[in-house]
Amino acid sequence: MVKFDNIKAILFDLDGTLFETAPEISDAVNLMLKDLEMAQLKTNEIKRFIGRGAENLIKQSIEVSSKKDPTPVFASAPLCLRGLKRPLLI
Numbered sequence: 001m002v003k004f005d006n007i008k009a010i011l012f013d014l015d016g017t018l019f020e021t022a023p024e025i026s027d028a029v030n031l032m033l034k035d036l037e038m039a040q041l042k043t044n045e046i047k048r049f050i051g052r053g054a055e056n057l058i059k060q061s062i063e064v065s066s067k068k069d070p071t072p073v074f075a076s077a078p079l080c081l082r083g084l085k086r087p088l089l090i
Contacts, residue, residue, distance in 0.1 A: 022047045029061045036073060038065040 026043040033040050041064060049060040055074075062070035 022050060025050055025057070029057065032058070033061065033065050036062070038062065041065055 022043055026041070026046040029046050030040040041061060045064060046057075046061060049057045059070040059074055062068075062073050066073070
């Protein structure tokens with residue numbers, strides 16, 4: 001068995017550069033939208049918002065789903081983030 005004693009860090013890049021995580025991120029966003037009683041989006045729609053931070057992902061998803069300004073909904077951040085905190089099976 002190989003030992004890795006000299007590892008200083010393990011980095012995760014989950015915005016699609018190293019791993020294709022769009023389907024799982026899409027599932028989490030759609031759980032959030034469902035909790036907010038908004039229309040769910042297709043993975044390809046959500047994929048456009050990935051890679052520019054969680055705030056952008058959430059705001060853009062809410063705006064496209066509701067066709068309204070996401071600011072009032074986003075003001076209740078714990079509610080908005082519920083879908084992204086749920087464990088997903090990958």
